Amino acid sequence: MNQILIRHKWEPYLWLLPSILLMGIFVVYPICIVFKLSFSEISRSGVVGEFNGLDNYITAVTAPEFGSVMLNTLIWVVSVVGISTLLGFIVALVLNAEFVGRKIARSIIVFPWATTLVVQASVWKYIINYEYGALNNTLLNLGVLSQSVNWRSTYVVDFIWECGIGIFVTVPFVTFCVLAGLQSIDVSYYEAATVDGADFWMKLRNITIPLVRPSLTVSTVLNIIYVFNSFPIIYTITRGAPAHKTDTLVTYLYMLAFSEQRKGPATALSVVGFVILCLCAGLYMIVTMRKEGDE
Amino acid sequence: MMVRRRNLSALAAALLLIVVSAALLFLPVYHFEANVYTKRSGNTFVGDERYQAARAEIDAMVADYTARGIETEVTEEITERVNSKGDTTSLIVFKVNKTVRCSGWDFLKTGFPSSVLLKIMLGLEALGLLLALAGCVGSLDVLWRDLKGFARFLRTSGAALALAAMFLSVIFVLYTNVIINRQISLYAAGVAPSPGERVLAAADALIYQGAGGEDTATLLKSTSSSVIWTWWLQLPVLLGLTLCLTLVRAGRIDKALQRGLLYAFVVVVCVVTLYPFVIMFTSAFRTDAEATDINFQYMFPVNWMWGNLNHILSRGVLRYLLNSLILSTGATTLALLCGIPAAYAMARMRFKGRKLFMGFVIMSQMFSPVVLLVGISRLMMNLNMNDTLPGLIFINAAFNQAFAIWLLRGTFVSISPEMEQAACIDGCNSVSALIRVLLPMAAPGIVTTLIFVFINSWNEYTISTVLINSDVNRPITVGLTQFAAFSMIQWNYLFMSSLLATIPVVILFMLIEKHLVSGLTSGGVKG
Numbered sequence: 001m002n003q004i005l006i007r008h009k010w011e012p013y014l015w016l017l018p019s020i021l022l023m024g025i026f027v028v029y030p031i032c033i034v035f036k037l038s039f040s041e042i043s044r045s046g047v048v049g050e051f052n053g054l055d056n057y058i059t060a061v062t063a064p065e066f067g068s069v070m071l072n073t074l075i076w077v078v079s080v081v082g083i084s085t086l087l088g089f090i091v092a093l094v095l096n097a098e099f100v101g102r103k104i105a106r107s108i109i110v111f112p113w114a115t116t117l118v119v120q121a122s123v124w125k126y127i128i129n130y131e132y133g134a135l136n137n138t139l140l141n142l143g144v145l146s147q148s149v150n151w152r153s154t155y156v157v158d159f160i161w162e163c164g165i166g167i168f169v170t171v172p173f174v175t176f177c178v179l180a181g182l183q184s185i186d187v188s189y190y191e192a193a194t195v196d197g198a199d200f201w202m203k204l205r206n207i208t209i210p211l212v213r214p215s216l217t218v219s220t221v222l223n224i225i226y227v228f229n230s231f232p233i234i235y236t237i238t239r240g241a242p243a244h245k246t247d248t249l250v251t252y253l254y255m256l257a258f259s260e261q262r263k264g265p266a267t268a269l270s271v272v273g274f275v276i277l278c279l280c281a282g283l284y285m286i287v288t289m290r291k292e293g294d295e
Numbered sequence: 296m297m298v299r300r301r302n303l304s305a306l307a308a309a310l311l312l313i314v315v316s317a318a319l320l321f322l323p324v325y326h327f328e329a330n331v332y333t334k335r336s337g338n339t340f341v342g343d344e345r346y347q348a349a350r351a352e353i354d355a356m357v358a359d360y361t362a363r364g365i366e367t368e369v370t371e372e373i374t375e376r377v378n379s380k381g382d383t384t385s386l387i388v389f390k391v392n393k394t395v396r397c398s399g400w401d402f403l404k405t406g407f408p409s410s411v412l413l414k415i416m417l418g419l420e421a422l423g424l425l426l427a428l429a430g431c432v433g434s435l436d437v438l439w440r441d442l443k444g445f446a447r448f449l450r451t452s453g454a455a456l457a458l459a460a461m462f463l464s465v466i467f468v469l470y471t472n473v474i475i476n477r478q479i480s481l482y483a484a485g486v487a488p489s490p491g492e493r494v495l496a497a498a499d500a501l502i503y504q505g506a507g508g509e510d511t512a513t514l515l516k517s518t519s520s521s522v523i524w525t526w527w528l529q530l531p532v533l534l535g536l537t538l539c540l541t542l543v544r545a546g547r548i549d550k551a552l553q554r555g556l557l558y559a560f561v562v563v564v565c566v567v568t569l570y571p572f573v574i575m576f577t578s579a580f581r582t583d584a585e586a587t588d589i590n591f592q593y594m595f596p597v598n599w600m601w602g603n604l605n606h607i608l609s610r611g612v613l614r615y616l617l618n619s620l621i622l623s624t625g626a627t628t629l630a631l632l633c634g635i636p637a638a639y640a641m642a643r644m645r646f647k648g649r650k651l652f653m654g655f656v657i658m659s660q661m662f663s664p665v666v667l668l669v670g671i672s673r674l675m676m677n678l679n680m681n682d683t684l685p686g687l688i689f690i691n692a693a694f695n696q697a698f699a700i701w702l703l704r705g706t707f708v709s710i711s712p713e714m715e716q717a718a719c720i721d722g723c724n725s726v727s728a729l730i731r732v733l734l735p736m737a738a739p740g741i742v743t744t745l746i747f748v749f750i751n752s753w754n755e756y757t758i759s760t761v762l763i764n765s766d767v768n769r770p771i772t773v774g775l776t777q778f779a780a781f782s783m784i785q786w787n788y789l790f791m792s793s794l795l796a797t798i799p800v801v802i803l804f805m806l807i808e809k810h811l812v813s814g815l816t817s818g819g820v821k822g
Contacts, residue, residue, distance in 0.1 A: 009646075011644070011725075012640045012644040012646035012649075013646070015636040015637060015639060015640035015644070016636070016637050016640050016641075016652065018632065018633035018636060018637070019633040019634060019636070019637035019696060019700065020637075020652075021633075022629070022633045022689070022692060022693050022696055023655075023659060023693055023696050023697070025674075025689075025693070026671075026674070026689050026690055026692075026693030026694070027659055027662060027667075027693050027694065027696075029670075029674055030667045030670030030671045030673075030674050031662075031667060031670060032670075033669075033670035033673050033674060034666075034667055034669055034670035037669060037670070037673070091564055094557060094560055094561060094564070095561075097557060099554070099557060099558065099561065101561075105561050105564070105565055106808070107805050107808075108565045108568055108569060109564070109565075109568060110801070110804050110805055110808050111568055111569070111572055111801060112568060112571075113804065114750065114797075114800050114801045114803075114804035114805075115572075115754075115797050115800070115801065116753070116754035116756060116772050116796065116797070116800070117754070117756065118756045118772050118775070118776065119575070119772075119775070119793040119796060119797055120571065122779060122789055122790075122793065123571040123572075123574060123575045123790070123793070124571060126574065126578065126784075126786055126790075127570075127571060127574055131587075131589065132586070132587045132588055132589045133589075134574040134578070136589060137589050140589070148589065176808065222660075225660075225661045225663065226663075228663075229663035229665045229666065231665050231756070231757045232756050232757065236779075250665050250666065253666070253668075253669075254665070254668060254757070254761075257668060257669050258668075258761060263669055266669055267669050267670075270666050270667060270668070270669055270670070273666040274662075274666050274667070277661055277662065277663070277666065278658070278661075280661060281657070281658045281660075281661035281662075282658070284657065284660075284661060285654055285657045285658055
């Protein structure tokens with residue numbers, strides 16, 4: 001009996017009303033606008049013209065950079081989410097051990113997560129600068145390098161840096177999700193395993209990973225969405241240059257819509273992005289709802 | 296009165312630490328080689344007339360330097376070769392050299408910039424050594440039987456500090472050498488770093504014992520310095536010592552190795568994580584020239600430019616911070632005002648469409664405003680809220696709504712409804728049951744949600760760049776990019792304003808970190 005008395009049938013809806021209004025106007029309505037615009041002709045100055053079918057989609061998809069942008073998006077999401085999940089898991093395992101200064105270490109790990117991405121991206125842009133960057137400076141000071149290295153020689157390298165920064169800011173989130181999972185594991189499992197003579201790897205494979213899996217699933221799905229939508233890192237460091245070669249879908253559609261004033265194809269891409277997100281969201285919903293059903 | 300073995304090994308380790316630290320400080324590890332005069336003499340043989348003349352010139356130079364108090368030594372390099380006629384001739388190069396070896400202690404006595412920092416390091420080192428010594432004595436348990444606890448404290452803290460001192464002394468040697476090299480060569484090249492004269496005087500004192508006088512600048516041009524013990528030679532020593540200490544503490548080798556690796560990993564992770572923040576912090580206090588010229592960059596700014604703070608404040612950063620505060624507070628309030636009733640209904644009531652709404656809430660956690668930017672900007676234009684803070688408040692509140700409901704619902708569900716039910720029977724309606732009974736009990740969860748929405752809105756960048764055009768309405772995330780114009784980036788100002796934007800959020804985040812995670816994963820999902 002987890003409920004309270006409802007006096008009128010419509011009462012729950014009244015409770016939900018403010019929330020529904022807020023989300024209806026500012027979340028659902030823009031979605032409708034985007035859908036509608038994607039099938040309309042939009043002039044450079046932003047005047048909405050007539051229905052023009054799939055023209056916007058065709059323009060967007062046949063653009064020469066479309067293929068590389070989609071590929072970049074895929075690489076971006078897969079590499080950032082994959083590597084940061086792995087690293088975050090390892091870091092969480094270590095931080096779950098008892099050692100002096102654990103609290104401090106945990107507080108430090110929070111830093112990249114709490115900082116706004118524009119700031120993170122700017123700092124890294126400064127660090128990898130060729131002429132006066134801090135990385136060159138530090139390595140010169142330590143005597144590792146004898147002369148400055150150009151860390152950003154080609155756009156491929158640039159994109160790798162961007163992925164690296166993405167990983168850097170994503171790891172803390174995974175770490176904390178996994179930590180939460182790890183802390184809920186009963187110590188007696190490990191004690192029993194130790195009595196039975198299990199070594200570290202056996203415990204990891206047979207106790208830790210299965211019990212942490214739910215946290216890992218949640219963090220992975222959320223990360224896919226966050227990383228897919230991540231805009232400031234790429235925008236700050238390369239702005240997609242040269243010629244959209246380092247753009248992902250999100251930065252590309254921003255550039256189309258607000259720098260190049262090609263709102264038509266941009267809205268078409270918005271819809272594409274939105275559909276991809278919905279697929280991920282549906283997956284997440286299934287996972288969450290199923291978990292809920294278990295209880 | 297027994298001295299236990301463990302105490303003995305701790306004592307040995309501490310003593311070893313003391314010796315190594317002291318050696319690092321008092322051994323002449325700095326090596327300066329100055330080539331003060333060179334004379335080339337071609338077509339000569341040792342002993343002939345030209346040789347004699349060159350030799351006399353060199354001797355005169357040496358006498359001159361000796362008179363000024365600079366001890367030098369002369370080297371001869373003879374290169375023999377056969378000329379076009381087939382005769383063997385030789386080229387003799389006479390060099391007047393000055394070689395100096397200094398200890399870290401000598402360096403501290405000079406007035407090199409940043410030596411305040413080094414003196415603090417030295418102070419810590421000395422304190423560590425003292426404590427370690429006292430701890431060694433104490434651990435013998437001979438005189439102070441009653442002070443046993445105190446002695447143990449001394450021993451452990453002393454060992455810890457001495458270990459820290461070991462690491463510090465490596466940084467010390469490394470850093471001083473960088474300072475000397477860079478500052479001297481810059482000064483000699485004519486590009487004086489800011490405290491130029493001081494550097495010159497200090498270098499004179501360190502290398503020429505003050506005898507260089509007015510010629511110091513010229514003399515220094517030919518000086519090259521190096522550290523004899525390079526840092527990678529010291530690292531194994533340090534690692535060995537660390538291992539040895541952990542071993543002593545843990546009492547078992549394999550365990551100690553494991554612990555050592557654990558600490559090493561944690562240290563690496565923390566260093567990597569903090570690196571950009573250290574860079575941001577130090578660069579925020581540099582001058583323009585220091586920030587954009589690698590030759591002027593030391594690990595820390597030469598002068599800490601607090602003026603940068605005044606500068607950015609005069610360029611509207613205060614206004615941006617205020618805007619961010621208004622925006623985040625507004626969005627948080629709105630999100631909670633709408634979210635709490637919804638979460639309450641979701642947690643406590645059964646009604647048609649509950650599952651549907653739940654599905655929508657979960658789905659819309661995934662909707663990011665970024666893909667919907669075009670739609671949002673058009674909506675804002677229709678509502679006449681383009682370029683206004685209220686517009687941003689609504690958007691941020693709306694896009695954080697799903698998450699807020701999710702977190703709050705989790706909190707409400709975890710609280711037993713009996714109290715409210717009792718209140719309802721006593722005649723309270725559900726509104727007052729919520730406000731008087733549930734909300735106070737759910738306070739931790741509400742605070743977590745509140746801070747989380749606040750941080751999200753504070754850190755939001757993309758929608759703000761699109762929606763806000765006028766300068767007075769910019770939140771800090773957009774406002775700080777004015778220092779990052781595409782053509783010229785004023786890094787020091789950019790980072791100073793970034794610091795202001797980051798510090799409050801990091802503190803808030805540390806406060807809720809524990810609750811947030813449980814809300815994110817287990818707590819929020821428990822139905």
